[in-house]
Amino acid sequence: MIKKTKSLIAKQSKAPLFDVLMAHAKRDVVSFHCPGHKNGRSIDAELKNYIGENAFKFDVTVFDEVDSLHDPVGPIKKAQELMAEAYGVEHSLFLVNGTSVGNIAMFLSACDPGDSIIVSRSSHKSIMAGIIMAGLWPIWIQPKIDQNLDLIFNSTYDQIKDALDKYPEAKAVFVTTPTYNGVVTEISKIADLCHRRGKILLADEAHGPHLLFNSQLPESSVEAGADLCVQSTHKILSAFSQSSVLHFNSKLVDFNRVKKIVSMLQTTSPNYLSLATTDLARRQVFLNGEETFNKVLEAARWGRTYINANIANMKCFTREEMKKLGFDLDETKLTVNVTKTGLSGYEIESILAKEYNIQLDYADIFNLVAIMGEGSNRADTEALVDALKDICKKYKGEQKNQLLKIPSLATEMVMLPREVFLSSNTKKIPLAKAVGHVAAQTLTPYPPGIPVLIPGERITEEICDYLINMSSKDIRISGQESEMLKTIKVFTN
Template structure:
């Protein structure tokens, strides 16, 4: 299956040798293997972790110009993920996504992408100066969740924008829904341009045959993965997978070097090396356990009054070609409570912390670190909550339509960098936004810089705020004010649907 010996962990081994040799550190960081660290922190963390918190030198290699053990570790990762090249990222998947975008499009270039992208994608568009052409994903009105874009939508959008330089899709979405990425890859490649993928929530897909196909396997040219989200690396550590051909690999490396710190955490890098080894050598087995637990949880949750957890039955709907069962979306609108309320109750009363919530749902991410005991704790809490709210006088929540994609009249970068003035959100209808409006998580934009603010958007944001969801993107933390373009007459106005 693999060309290389996937039991190896060259970077981790180099760090362990450094510790084993009791090397005397006259290098940064200043805590010197924990010796100078405050006791309150050191006593909890332990000195082993701090002993491998090192800086760049020959034994442990350099992330910005790897020639030794980091290069070996990245080569092993590429082999494990069916890629030609893998780049380690300690800037989170957000940083990898931004580098990915900036390596394929520049100022004024069109990039086609779904509207339900993460805010890191829109940040990458601002940094690159590219012009986004948004595709509307399919919506499941039963659960109030955006699914994915269809190949037909990609095809139509490309026909209308044949001068686009790249297409970006999500595989899978935050909620685990995948599109027909193989077919999309064929469509995109027929235009001679690359397909790049936000695979933040799919780093595990390649390592189990019962999961949706991974981006690299499906023929994508590049994808950014949150290795830390489902498999075993540490938070903030990610990988960027690359296939040669339509991608300028050296430009991608340059962009990664531009965006990443010159003092990367070797703790994070070593965790990527170890996580890759674990997946390559025992991924099928341990992911099978996670999938089985998720199946058990889904069955139990669907037997609880007032709750619903969608699963494989969604496959076949428009925008749902395949599904990752490790994503447990608990729809609670029948109980008359919002997803935010459900999350708050779970966290504060039962000490069960979901991944995120939206207006109608709570999302729990299952992974290789879960146990049946922990799953039963979740199920028991949900049963108690159901009993309480099933007997209350709350009425079922109705799905609120997500606002239509507004008209864009300025490029996101021009609007973001343009002269702005702060006005009341309620008074901003008809103005050009200089900021984002989004609910986070999952960080999907309702409004982007350069777009015309509509009544529909204001009403939707007020609904989110009243429900207690965390709306962000504006300078004003309370999102009562928004910055709008002050004098757009001096800017080059463009129009886009």
């Protein structure tokens, strides 16, 4: 936790970018700059009627007063410096294309083409983009699965240590913590291990921008010492969607390279409302994170306890259970296991939306994931719990006894994913004849949402059988190029 001295609180009470934009908006400046709506004047009438014009007055372009995201010298620079100070890192860079772009930037910044990187196969899809764009050899960690909880875990210390022992040439380690389900791995131990061995630690903390600011929440990667860490300011805090931050705290990575790469990947027309809300989100969480997240935690704990005690067919795993398994839990994320209802998570998610006006963030066959954030409260949690109770009374499904499983992903990485992905030496062949070929596409069945093949990998019999089996069922396979997965794209030399 950051120590909040009086002078730090005084500094952090400022929001320099927001202040400048607000002053600009209030002056009703005659606009001969992009965007074309001219301070909201020409916005569609129906939309304007509902949300008014004011928000559009923040939607400006790059000029001296509001500063440039690509070469900041004014309020954006100050806002980024305050962000870095709040999180206790050397530098912070604002992102306007989410943590997705931050993950890609981390791969491109930390590694040179041809380097290898240790990474869990259960990572977000943006890391495949990072591997391809940066021209890296991935060293995959096969994620552990808990079939009682129907849960996929992030990489553990032991898994990373084993990978580093086996592949000492790896340049960096990439970890996701917390996961979508709020599960936090042993990030301090992992950071120490990486740094003892001179390896760069990259952390996807998309779901954890609040962790540092509440003493009851698990440890954050920035505090643990990750070299680079990306957080989705929009996911849990109150910034607009797409607003994320890349934190830099490293002796192993060149910050100038990070800045250049981030600049290459971002639009030259960033949304200033998004940037202003990032500035404000930092101020809010720094000043009020303890109090705000105490309330969110109280509501989440009430919901979890209520579901576990009163809804027989549903279960939320607890922080104590996670600790026994060697992890920690951000309790503000409620994962509700629904397998005993006989209904799938997808079905319940849809009933919640259509009949109860409640929208969840995520569902799969086994679980619902209710993500709570800065704006969540007890009343919302009660509405969700009441709806779940009602659904259990009204709907009865048939027990399906499905198991969450993935095939062994231990296959040979024959070629660089980048080389195959960008090559036109590919052809489609029947899936049934694919064993032994080199895959030229990424295939990800949902669930569990883990790629079973990526470009450059040798197609094994086990993976081929698994895909044939999946495609015969009603399972969505992301990456397939036709309705049914009958053929597969492979590399031809």
